[in-house]
Amino acid sequence: SLYLIDDEGAANLTGFAERGGTLAVGFHSGMVDANCHVRLGGYPGAFRETLGVRTDELFPLLPDERVRLSDGGTGTLWSERLRLEGAQAVTSYEDGPLAGVPAITRNAHGSGTAWYLATHPDPATLAALLDRIRTEAGVERVREAPEGVEVARRRGPDADYLFLINHTDRDAHIPVSPEATELLSGKPTTGSVTVPAGEVAVVREPR
Structure with a gap:
């Protein structure tokens, strides 16, 4: 409003x-x-x-x-x-x-x-x-995610950056590229990233 x-x-x-x-x-x-x-x-x-x-x-x-x-x-x-x-x-x-x-x-x-x-x-x-x-409106979802998980994508010249915010009281599992890296922890992913309840993850997906 x-x-x-x-x-x-x-x-x-x-x-x-x-x-x-x-x-x-x-x-x-x-x-x-x-x-x-x-x-x-x-x-x-x-x-x-x-x-x-x-x-x-x-x-x-x-x-x-x-x-x-x-x-x-x-x-x-x-x-x-x-x-x-x-x-x-x-x-x-x-x-x-x-x-x-x-x-x-x-x-x-x-x-x-x-x-x-x-x-x-x-x-x-x-x-x-x-x-x-x-x-x-023809707008596609950034990424399939459980209800209560906010997903935003920012595009760089050679990679996408996913910002994942878990507003729920349970862990959430989000599919990502096998070559992706979770930047806050520095750990590579294996096709998905787990965002703990109430936490945030930032994922770099190379193109």
């Missing part, structure tokens, strides 16, 4: 979608400018036209309050009365004062796509949605 954003930052993001990128925007975004002045014309402010939606009423949820979603999930923390202005509804609210109102939308913008999440989906629903967005 990018509540405060200046005009340049908003143009950078919306232009990215217009040029063929995929933009996913969370609720309560683009509401105010760099001076914390509310953007006029309806919410979500700076992103309204790119997302193809307009919100005219906000419905924050109580800490223990949940709304059912049409995809079988639930939303917490936030909801809003959304009107489609070019976007397509992907998921709607199933109950409460906003039953039937879109909760998650998808909009074609330029040669790209802009998604809007007008609520906070439960973790499994959010993970499935982000996986769908990633797949439709």
Whole structure:
């Protein structure tokens, strides 16, 4: 949720979608400018036209309050009365004062796509949605890894560098090149590296 954003930052993001990128925007975004002045014309402010939606009423949820979603999930923390202005509804609210109102939308913008999440989906629903967005955008996984293990890759002139962060309470085994080296320990690998619970590994994979 990018509540405060200046005009340049908003143009950078919306232009990215217009040029063929995929933009996913969370609720309560683009509401105010760099001076914390509310953007006029309806919410979500700076992103309204790119997302193809307009919100005219906000419905924050109580800490223990949940709304059912049409995809079988639930939303917490936030909801809003959304009107489609070019976007397509992907998921709607199933109950409460906003039953039937879109909760998650998808909009074609330029040669790209802009998604809007007008609520906070439960973790499994959010993970499935982000996986769908990633797949439709043609983005491949850096490396197959257990849930809760973060993998980032940086490319050098003659090797790739994998940064593996294990956020779980159990050891994780990640496949790597047989010629790879784990740089923090200096040890070569044999086709996989074990990242202990709560720990980090950095792997150099020669190309």
